[in-house]
Amino acid sequence: MTPVLELNNLVKTFGASRALDGLSLSLPDNSYISLLGPSGSGKTTLLRVIAGFERCEAGSIRFGGRSMQDVAPHRRGIGFVFQNFALFPHLSVRDNIAFGLTNRELAPVTNAGEIADRVQAMIALVGLTGLEDRAVTQISGGQKQRVALARTLVTEPKMVLLDEPLGALDANLRARMRNELREIRERCGVAFLHVTGSETEALAMGDVVLVLDRGRIAQTGNSDSIYNRPASSDVARFLNCYNLFSGRIDGESFVAPAGRLPLGGLRQTAATPAYAIRHDRIAIRPTGTGLGGDEAAIEAQFLAEEYTGSAVYSFFTTEDGTLLEVETHLSKDTRPVLEPQGRYALVWNKEHALVYA
Numbered sequence: 001m002t003p004v005l006e007l008n009n010l011v012k013t014f015g016a017s018r019a020l021d022g023l024s025l026s027l028p029d030n031s032y033i034s035l036l037g038p039s040g041s042g043k044t045t046l047l048r049v050i051a052g053f054e055r056c057e058a059g060s061i062r063f064g065g066r067s068m069q070d071v072a073p074h075r076r077g078i079g080f081v082f083q084n085f086a087l088f089p090h091l092s093v094r095d096n097i098a099f100g101l102t103n104r105e106l107a108p109v110t111n112a113g114e115i116a117d118r119v120q121a122m123i124a125l126v127g128l129t130g131l132e133d134r135a136v137t138q139i140s141g142g143q144k145q146r147v148a149l150a151r152t153l154v155t156e157p158k159m160v161l162l163d164e165p166l167g168a169l170d171a172n173l174r175a176r177m178r179n180e181l182r183e184i185r186e187r188c189g190v191a192f193l194h195v196t197g198s199e200t201e202a203l204a205m206g207d208v209v210l211v212l213d214r215g216r217i218a219q220t221g222n223s224d225s226i227y228n229r230p231a232s233s234d235v236a237r238f239l240n241c242y243n244l245f246s247g248r249i250d251g252e253s254f255v256a257p258a259g260r261l262p263l264g265g266l267r268q269t270a271a272t273p274a275y276a277i278r279h280d281r282i283a284i285r286p287t288g289t290g291l292g293g294d295e296a297a298i299e300a301q302f303l304a305e306e307y308t309g310s311a312v313y314s315f316f317t318t319e320d321g322t323l324l325e326v327e328t329h330l331s332k333d334t335r336p337v338l339e340p341q342g343r344y345a346l347v348w349n350k351e352h353a354l355v356y357a
């Protein structure tokens with residue numbers, strides 16, 4: 001796919017802190033791209049740099065094949081949707097959307113017929129038909145989100161940047177809006193770059209997922225490769241679905257303070273050695289039961305559990321204080337009955353482990 005945006009070696013500092021630390025990436029056109037990163041990793045800074053609201057000390061930005069070096073934000077053809085929507089409370093849905101067309105610095109649209117047609121088409125595209133004359137103070141959070149998106153899309157940007165666009169919505173609505181956003185993007189055929197701190201949102205939405213860590217891209221891939229083959233223990237930690245052990249390789253074992261784990265599974269080269277096993281790959285057994293030849297196990301004390309209806313999350317600690325989590329899906333397994341403070345063997349197939357060394 002042709003890249004719509006190419007960033008090369010971007011550096012942006014704020015005093016002593018490097019918000020972007022030699023960041024490079026290339027984004028495909030006409031696709032949904034999720035940008036996932038922990039708090040402070042540089043997500044907002046990156047969006048602001050792409051939009052032109054911030055300047056970098058070093059590096060280059062090419063958008064649609066053109067250098068953006070001296071191009072002002074309003075001339076870039078890049079739309080921005082803010083987390084809090086930034087709507088005008090005194091204007092109706094229609095007038096909020098029209099605002100982007102009539103008040104833009106570059107080629108404002110003045111023909112009333114054209115404005116009406118373009119705004120109406122946008123209202124239909126985002127599913128707000130019937131609410132045109134409503135004040136934006138009298139619509140729901142999800143509808144506000146659509147107005148914010150329509151106000152950007154009406155200006156026909158070649159790419160849309162969305163900064164935590166679902167962050168202000170409650171959990172149910174957030175899940176519904178994921179689908180809506182993907183469908184709207186498909187209908188308008190431009191690239192969306194969606195910033196989020198939520199791994200489930202990033203994996204659910206992105207055709208391509210970028211993981212940002214300390215101002216650099218730590219991994220780029222589709223959801224499946226990010227989830228199943230995180231490129232480093234930092235990415236695995238951030239995905240929130242892996243138990244991680246630090247330690248070192250010794251022959252055919254990984255030696256961690258929590259115990260000796262047989263090697264197996266996928267090995268990846270990484271600066272910091274680590275052993276990772278997914279929460280949902282672990283079975284809880286009584287201690288002292290034998291292990292199969294392909295199994296790895298560690299003993300741990302049960303601390304607490306969280307029941308969500310479809311799954312149970314059980315928390316354990318090893319003797320050295322490593323906290324471990326086990327996710328049991330109740331559609332596959334029965335709910336574990338665990339003694340408070342009891343000791344258990346946590347067992348997994350060693351082929352399911354990821355080893356970084």
Ligand SMILES: Nc1ncnc2c1ncn2[C@@H]1O[C@H](COP(=O)(O)OP(=O)(O)OP(=O)(O)O)[C@@H](O)[C@H]1O
Pocket residue numbers: 014015017018019037038039040041042043044045046197
């Ligand atoms: N205007 C600023 N002045 C000083 N430091 C800043 C400024 N903006 C960002 N930073 C710093 O740059 C780093 C990246 O910040 P940024 O807001 O881009 O992170 P983020 O990934 O969007 O975080 P969050 O998810 O918490 O919003 C942080 O260390 C932050 O403290």
